[in-house]
Amino acid sequence: AQSVAQPEDQVNVAEGNPLTVKCTYSVSGNPYLFWYVQYPNRGLQFLLKYITGDNLVKGSYGFEAEFNKSQTSFHLKKPSALVSDSALYFCAVSKAAGNKLTFGGGTRVLVKP
Amino acid sequence: EAEVAQSPRYKITEKSQAVAFWCDPISGHATLYWYRQILGQGPELLVQFQDESVVDDSQLPKDRFSAERLKGVDSTLKIQPAELGDSAMYLCASSNSGGTRTDTQYFGPGTRLTVL
Numbered sequence: 001a002q003s004v005a006q007p008e009d010q011v012n013v014a015e016g017n018p019l020t021v022k023c024t025y026s027v028s029g030n031p032y033l034f035w036y037v038q039y040p041n042r043g044l045q046f047l048l049k050y051i052t053g054d055n056l057v058k059g060s061y062g063f064e065a066e067f068n069k070s071q072t073s074f075h076l077k078k079p080s081a082l083v084s085d086s087a088l089y090f091c092a093v094s095k096a097a098g099n100k101l102t103f104g105g106g107t108r109v110l111v112k113p
Numbered sequence: 114e115a116e117v118a119q120s121p122r123y124k125i126t127e128k129s130q131a132v133a134f135w136c137d138p139i140s141g142h143a144t145l146y147w148y149r150q151i152l153g154q155g156p157e158l159l160v161q162f163q164d165e166s167v168v169d170d171s172q173l174p175k176d177r178f179s180a181e182r183l184k185g186v187d188s189t190l191k192i193q194p195a196e197l198g199d200s201a202m203y204l205c206a207s208s209n210s211g212g213t214r215t216d217t218q219y220f221g222p223g224t225r226l227t228v229l
Contacts, residue, residue, distance in 0.1 A: 004155075032216070043117075043204055043220035044156070090155050098144055098210040100169060101218060103155030 002027040004091050006104035013111055019081040021107045023074045023091030032094040033074040034101065035065055037087045044090060050074060051097075061085075081111045115139045117221035119205050125227045131193035134224045138186070138207030146218060147180055147190050150202040159203075162188060163210070195228045202226075 003026045013019050025031055032051055036044040048059025055067045065076045074091060088108050092101040118137040126132050138145050143164050148156035159178065161169040164185040173180065177196070182188040192199055202225050206218040 034217070036220070041223075041225065043119075043222045044206075046217055046219060049217060092155075094216075097216040098163075098208065100146065100158040100161055101156075103157070105155050106153075 002093050002095050002102045004093050004102055004104035006089075006091055006107045008107050009105075010108045010110065013081050013109070015083050015111050015113050016080050019076075019078040019085065019109065019111070021076040021089050021091075021109065023076065023104060024072050025074060025091070025093045026072065027093050027095045029095055031074075032097065032099075033065075033067060034092040034094070035059065035063070035074075035076050036090045036092065038090065038106075039087050047076070047089075081109075083111050083113055085109060086111045117205055117207055117219055119203075119221035119224055121224055122222060123225050123227075125229065126195050127229050128197055129194040131191065132195050132226060133192075134190045134203050134205075134226075136188045136190070136205030136221060138188075138205070139209075139219055142207035142209050142219075143185070144208045144210045144216075145182060145188050146206040146208075147188070148204040148206065150204055150223070152201070156202075156204055159190070192226075195226075197228050200226055200228045 005024045034049045035047040050057045050067045058064045091104045145162045147159045150156040160173045160180045162182045180190045202223045204223045205221045208218045
């Protein structure tokens with residue numbers, strides 16, 4: 001079975017400061033890892049993914065994530081947070097191309113001006 | 114930019130009634146997914162289609178839920194009868210599982226169901 005853990009329910013950060021949202025995963029074989037963001041009463045918006053290759057993945061809106069196989073982690077980062085980054089962030093894993101995504105419980109990010 | 118379309122955006126119904134949700138995936142996407150997201154949780158897969166065929170419905174409560182994708186394009190998810198515990202956001206996603214194998218799932222805006 002595959003699973004994702006997002007250990008923080010909420011992350012608070014001041015605008016302009018670095019933002020990190022943590023994610024660890026469990027899956028058999030090589031993981032397909034994704035980050036999505038959700039704004040209130042909206043669907044999920046794709047940010048970035050790791051399939052293979054460079055462990056540092058760059059995505060939309062200045063976000064990036066680092067794949068660490070030994071720690072089974074895929075933390076999301078942004079060097080300088082904006083108030084508009086305040087939203088709900090989901091990490092997800094799939095064990096193969098085209099398979100279902102298993103999501104973590106989500107982390108709410110609050111960026112204060 | 115192409116998007117996944119869903120309707121209605123909001124639905125309020127009474128328990129024991131029937132409800133139906135519609136999804137139109139991004140043009141050319143062969144794989145379509147229905148997820149359910151309970152408030153405060155991550156989405157969970159209900160059913161996955163490859164073209165018109167179901168490839169995973171292991172988490173679909175088949176006594177009350179049904180899904181179809183008759184022509185391999187748009188899809189309908191039905192609940193009959195609705196129960197209080199069905200109150201949730203129902204999300205549709207699609208992906209291109211073809212030659213590029215990018216397999217990024219793109220989500221629609223969702224249908225928020227409230228069962229009274």
